[in-house]
Amino acid sequence: MADTPITQAPELTGEAGYVSPYPYLDRLQEKMEERLARKVPAAGRFCAFCYARLRETDAVCPFCEATIEQTGTVKEIPQDVLRLYKAKRDTEARWVYGLGFVGLIVASILFVVLEVWGPGPLGHPAVGFAVLLFGGYALAQFFGTLIGGQIGYRRGAKKRDALWGEWLSRRVEKG
Numbered sequence: 001m002a003d004t005p006i007t008q009a010p011e012l013t014g015e016a017g018y019v020s021p022y023p024y025l026d027r028l029q030e031k032m033e034e035r036l037a038r039k040v041p042a043a044g045r046f047c048a049f050c051y052a053r054l055r056e057t058d059a060v061c062p063f064c065e066a067t068i069e070q071t072g073t074v075k076e077i078p079q080d081v082l083r084l085y086k087a088k089r090d091t092e093a094r095w096v097y098g099l100g101f102v103g104l105i106v107a108s109i110l111f112v113v114l115e116v117w118g119p120g121p122l123g124h125p126a127v128g129f130a131v132l133l134f135g136g137y138a139l140a141q142f143f144g145t146l147i148g149g150q151i152g153y154r155r156g157a158k159k160r161d162a163l164w165g166e167w168l169s170r171r172v173e174k175g
């Protein structure tokens with residue numbers, strides 16, 4: 001059961017054109033970010049395969065579909081595992097903010113161009129400031145949230161999945 005998700009061949013669909021070979025990691029991401037932000041208690045009852053928090057009534061893990069009786073449970077999520085979700089989140093955030101900043105720079109350049117070379121009413125400071133404000137916001141959204149979000153998601157998820165793959169093989173070695 002536990003090794004099925006690893007051997008599955010990824011299809012070329014999914015969010016931002018990247019499909020995780022471990023689909024449960026994407027579903028766990030939000031939960032792990034809550035744990036990273038300490039919004040939920042560190043201790044609990046977790047699936048010993050994917051470290052999802054379990055309810056007392058769960059016989060099958062709702063995330064990786066492991067049978068709890070066979071897989072067992074652990075009392076907390078290992079730090080190394082939390083770290084790989086943090087790597088995904090941080091990579092994505094860097095791309096969103098980084099490219100968002102690019103959008104602001106583009107708007108600033110546009111502002112200067114209008115102020116210096118803008119013909120007639122286009123050279124009016126009010127037009128320039130409107131471009132700076134609304135253009136800056138729109139361009140930051142476009143570059144950051146849209147483009148940066150896509151690239152960041154792909155890179156972050158790939159990094160996380162690679163780290164999880166390493167974690168899985170280390171765990172197998174240890175027995």
Ligand SMILES: [Zn+2]
Pocket residue numbers: 047048049050051052061062063064065066
């Ligand atoms: Zn699980």
